[in-house]
Amino acid sequence: MPEFLTLLPPDEARTLLLSHLSQPIPDSEFIDVPSSLGRILAEDIIAPHPLPDFQRSTVDGYAVHAGDTHGASDSLPAYLNLIGEVPMGNAPAFEISSGQCALIHTGGMLPDGADAVVMLEYTQSVQQKEIEIFRAAADGENVIRVGEDVALGQTIQARGSLLRPAEIGGLMALGIVKVKVVRKVRVGLISTGDEVIDPSQSPRPGQVRDVNSFTLGTLVEKSGGIARLYGIIPDEFDALKKAAAKALSECGVVIITAGSSASTRDMTADVIRSLGAPGVLVHGINTRPGKPTILGACDGKAVIGLPGNPVSALVNGYLFVVPVIEKLLGAHPRPKPTILARLTVNLPSQAGREDWWPVKLRESPFPSKRGGGDEVDANPIFGKSNLIFTLASADGLLRIPPDATGLSAGDVVEVLLI
Amino acid sequence: MPEFLTLLPPDEARTLLLSHLSQPIPDSEFIDVPSSLGRILAEDIIAPHPLPDFQRSTVDGYAVHAGDTHGASDSLPAYLNLIGEVPMGNAPAFEISSGQCALIHTGGMLPDGADAVVMLEYTQSVQQKEIEIFRAAADGENVIRVGEDVALGQTIQARGSLLRPAEIGGLMALGIVKVKVVRKVRVGLISTGDEVIDPSQSPRPGQVRDVNSFTLGTLVEKSGGIARLYGIIPDEFDALKKAAAKALSECGVVIITAGSSASTRDMTADVIRSLGAPGVLVHGINTRPGKPTILGACDGKAVIGLPGNPVSALVNGYLFVVPVIEKLLGAHPRPKPTILARLTVNLPSQAGREDWWPVKLRESPFPSKRGGGDEVDANPIFGKSNLIFTLASADGLLRIPPDATGLSAGDVVEVLLI
Numbered sequence: 001m002p003e004f005l006t007l008l009p010p011d012e013a014r015t016l017l018l019s020h021l022s023q024p025i026p027d028s029e030f031i032d033v034p035s036s037l038g039r040i041l042a043e044d045i046i047a048p049h050p051l052p053d054f055q056r057s058t059v060d061g062y063a064v065h066a067g068d069t070h071g072a073s074d075s076l077p078a079y080l081n082l083i084g085e086v087p088m089g090n091a092p093a094f095e096i097s098s099g100q101c102a103l104i105h106t107g108g109m110l111p112d113g114a115d116a117v118v119m120l121e122y123t124q125s126v127q128q129k130e131i132e133i134f135r136a137a138a139d140g141e142n143v144i145r146v147g148e149d150v151a152l153g154q155t156i157q158a159r160g161s162l163l164r165p166a167e168i169g170g171l172m173a174l175g176i177v178k179v180k181v182v183r184k185v186r187v188g189l190i191s192t193g194d195e196v197i198d199p200s201q202s203p204r205p206g207q208v209r210d211v212n213s214f215t216l217g218t219l220v221e222k223s224g225g226i227a228r229l230y231g232i233i234p235d236e237f238d239a240l241k242k243a244a245a246k247a248l249s250e251c252g253v254v255i256i257t258a259g260s261s262a263s264t265r266d267m268t269a270d271v272i273r274s275l276g277a278p279g280v281l282v283h284g285i286n287t288r289p290g291k292p293t294i295l296g297a298c299d300g301k302a303v304i305g306l307p308g309n310p311v312s313a314l315v316n317g318y319l320f321v322v323p324v325i326e327k328l329l330g331a332h333p334r335p336k337p338t339i340l341a342r343l344t345v346n347l348p349s350q351a352g353r354e355d356w357w358p359v360k361l362r363e364s365p366f367p368s369k370r371g372g373g374d375e376v377d378a379n380p381i382f383g384k385s386n387l388i389f390t391l392a393s394a395d396g397l398l399r400i401p402p403d404a405t406g407l408s409a410g411d412v413v414e415v416l417l418i
Numbered sequence: 419m420p421e422f423l424t425l426l427p428p429d430e431a432r433t434l435l436l437s438h439l440s441q442p443i444p445d446s447e448f449i450d451v452p453s454s455l456g457r458i459l460a461e462d463i464i465a466p467h468p469l470p471d472f473q474r475s476t477v478d479g480y481a482v483h484a485g486d487t488h489g490a491s492d493s494l495p496a497y498l499n500l501i502g503e504v505p506m507g508n509a510p511a512f513e514i515s516s517g518q519c520a521l522i523h524t525g526g527m528l529p530d531g532a533d534a535v536v537m538l539e540y541t542q543s544v545q546q547k548e549i550e551i552f553r554a555a556a557d558g559e560n561v562i563r564v565g566e567d568v569a570l571g572q573t574i575q576a577r578g579s580l581l582r583p584a585e586i587g588g589l590m591a592l593g594i595v596k597v598k599v600v601r602k603v604r605v606g607l608i609s610t611g612d613e614v615i616d617p618s619q620s621p622r623p624g625q626v627r628d629v630n631s632f633t634l635g636t637l638v639e640k641s642g643g644i645a646r647l648y649g650i651i652p653d654e655f656d657a658l659k660k661a662a663a664k665a666l667s668e669c670g671v672v673i674i675t676a677g678s679s680a681s682t683r684d685m686t687a688d689v690i691r692s693l694g695a696p697g698v699l700v701h702g703i704n705t706r707p708g709k710p711t712i713l714g715a716c717d718g719k720a721v722i723g724l725p726g727n728p729v730s731a732l733v734n735g736y737l738f739v740v741p742v743i744e745k746l747l748g749a750h751p752r753p754k755p756t757i758l759a760r761l762t763v764n765l766p767s768q769a770g771r772e773d774w775w776p777v778k779l780r781e782s783p784f785p786s787k788r789g790g791g792d793e794v795d796a797n798p799i800f801g802k803s804n805l806i807f808t809l810a811s812a813d814g815l816l817r818i819p820p821d822a823t824g825l826s827a828g829d830v831v832e833v834l835l836i
Binding site: 033034037038051052053054056058060087088089090091092105106107108109144148149150156157164165166167168169170172173174175177193194195196199200201202203204205206207208209210211212214215216217218219221222235259261262263308310314317334335336337338339340361376383384386387388389390391392394395396417418 | 451452455456469470471472474476478505506507508509510523524525526527562566567568574575582583584585586587588590591592593595611612613614615617618619620621622623624625626627628629630632633634635636637639640653677679680681726728732735752753754755756757758779794801802804805806807808809810812813814835836
């Protein structure tokens with residue numbers, strides 16, 4: 001198998017692939033902010049006004065001129081004249097002069113002349129219009145200043161930000177109800193193999209149903225892409241080339257899951273070479289599963305050949321397809337969801353090779369200390385990479401780095417949640 | 419503020435709330451498996467046939483009767499007669515007798531009589547119909563047995579399973595193209611406050627735009643629910659009761675974000691008491707932010723009053739609303755996405771209180787060892803809980819447990835990714 005003579009480390013292979021892609025796709029669309037969950041901003045958002053745009057109280061109490069309370073204590077209260085109550089949702093119709101105060105509720109607007117709020121529990125109403133103040137207030141105490149959340153003209157969200165509930169709330173707070181987001185990346189998926197049939201059909205002996213179009217299709221969807229299925233193509237160069245060329249013309253990324261044998265993998269590589277320059281970048285990666293993965297770039301677009309085995313295809317989808325989608329969306333890098341866990345068995349590994357094991361996580365019966373990673377047990381699921389149910393029962397993927405020659409039972413390991 | 423006399427720890431408060439809810443909602447719907455990403459199974463799935471349902475080769479090589487290769491080595495090869503090639507996608511039309519072999523590709527169906535495959539690299543073709551075998555094969559070597567992935571009748575996915583790419587692939591592999599999933603939980607959202615206006619409007623002095631309907635609405639969506647917005651209700655008991663009763667009749671959960679002052683919070687509690695039994699379960703939780711959170715159950719449905727401050731509302735949405743949705747969906751518990759990071763500053767905390775700090779994560783300039791949690795720095799974002807942009811810039815929430823009296827710079831802490 002000459003194609004495996006030079007196996008690249010996965011990190012190096014990924015970097016090489018990403019370096020050949022065009023910059024983030026410029027396509028964007030305007031959508032309603034409440035429907036923008038999970039999308040990537042296509043523009044910088046500038047605050048059109050400060051937030052809040054009036055001074056607000058953070059407590060229930062009395063709006064005062066702080067200087068009037070200096071020195072006030074339980075034994076020596078200050079006495080202030082109550083001149084009114086701040087209505088919620090309106091500017092007060094009065095201002096505070098020295099010696100005066102006004103009842104104010106949390107979120108209410110400070111009257112002119114007031115610069116602090118004394119909490120209700122440090123006050124007492126002595127007569128109808130006189131309030132005893134038992135504690136001094138500093139200038140600005142219990143007050144949110146104008147622009148304390150966001151200043152006028154501040155860039156509040158940069159292009160490439162992921163829109164989560166908090167970002168969506170921030171935009172709505174500023175009255176930004178529509179927003180420009182990056183269009184979803186279209187990813188074309190081709191399954192190959194004379195033995196592969198559509199899942200709605202009944203297999204004859206020797207046939208298997210297509211799995212990879214659907215595992216990879218939903219992975220694409222989850223990662224901010226739109227999957228387009230180009231069907232199941234027989235192991236013929238011309239048929240595969242035609243389908244791949246069509247997919248490449250309609251999509252930003254093309255994934256071919258190769259038939260399983262060496263000859264069909266070679267055919268995938270030949271097709272990628274025929275589609276555009278530079279063609280095949282990497283043929284063979286030092287990882288398990290996924291050694292036969294082919295990474296290609298054709299005129300700025302990624303064309304990836306994944307092994308036909310369902311576990312290899314999906315694991316390598318996480319390793320190579322997701323980063324391509326993130327790069328095309330222009331998404332800012334974000335921490336990956338991981339969990340620390342304690343390995344329950346020894347796991348052998350070959351030095352120089354990066355291994356990814358499906359693991360099941362279980363609460364440990366013997367945790368020792370908080371946050372130390374041994375509150376959770378990681379049980380590797382053993383199975384050949386043809387067995388999709390080894391992944392369907394896994395909570396995550398455990399990485400054995402290339403410089404390790406295996407891991408020992410009891411080691412605390414990092415697990416990528418899938 | 420008498421309602422805060424007994425503050426419950428958040429874990430205890432959550433358990434109490436969940437114990438008052440009806441069992442998982444029985445509503446389900448049939449949907450196409452390729453469109454089922456993120457949904458929860460409403461039925462156990464039983465394998466309708468074994469997978470694979472024929473013996474398959476895992477390599478390119480020669481299908482043999484293992485016994486014929488015993489003792490074979492480089493110096494003493496076994497010689498076998500080549501009788502054909504296994505076609506991909508079809509049952510071979512021949513069977514292997516003693517002394518015979520057949521060319522087979524990865525994924526091909528083993529002919530009758532063969533029980534192992536010798537990899538191509540341990541063989542040599544000497545004449546047109548004679549193959550030299552240099553290595554002995556054990557019975558079953560390089561073969562996937564019938565049912566090795568899944569046995570006939572095995573429960574492959576239990577009710578409550580989350581459908582991820584791997585589960586979806588597993589179902590398709592078995593020809594299960596439609597599946598019964600739990601209907602999304604409807605969550606009614608009510609914002610209250612005389613000062614609150616719709617985000618599409620321009621605020622007058624003293625008014626603020628509604629944020630909580632949208633932060634909580636998208637959180638609900640992300641967690642497997644459907645958000646229904648019941649608008650912004652003024653601070654009047656009858657109006658709030660009417661809106662809440664309507665929401666409760668149409669939804670499985672109702673969330674009221676209270677006005678910010680003590681009096682409006684009390685009104686929320688009174689409304690919850692009026693809606694059904696037992697009414698308010700918890701009024702005041704020993705957590706920051708979120709002390710004024712109200713947890714209620716009305717005739718088996720959760721009614722939750724969250725503080726009006728956007729940060730408090732969203733953080734407590736993660737703590738209380740998400741677990742309610744998960745319980746109603748009947749979703750199996752899953753590990754939460756977390757990351758270990760090194761705290762960059764001291765954080766004070768009050769013993770007995772659980773604190774949640776928004777933090778920004780950054781790659782550490784001084785990592786010491788792999789996976790030890792100090793490859794990432796956690797920088798707390800300081801800001802009042804009225805400031806939504808403290809959360810919009812956060813990668814996660816850092817928990818200070820109730821039994822701690824603060825954390826120190828350099829401590830390795832667990833951060834919940836949001």
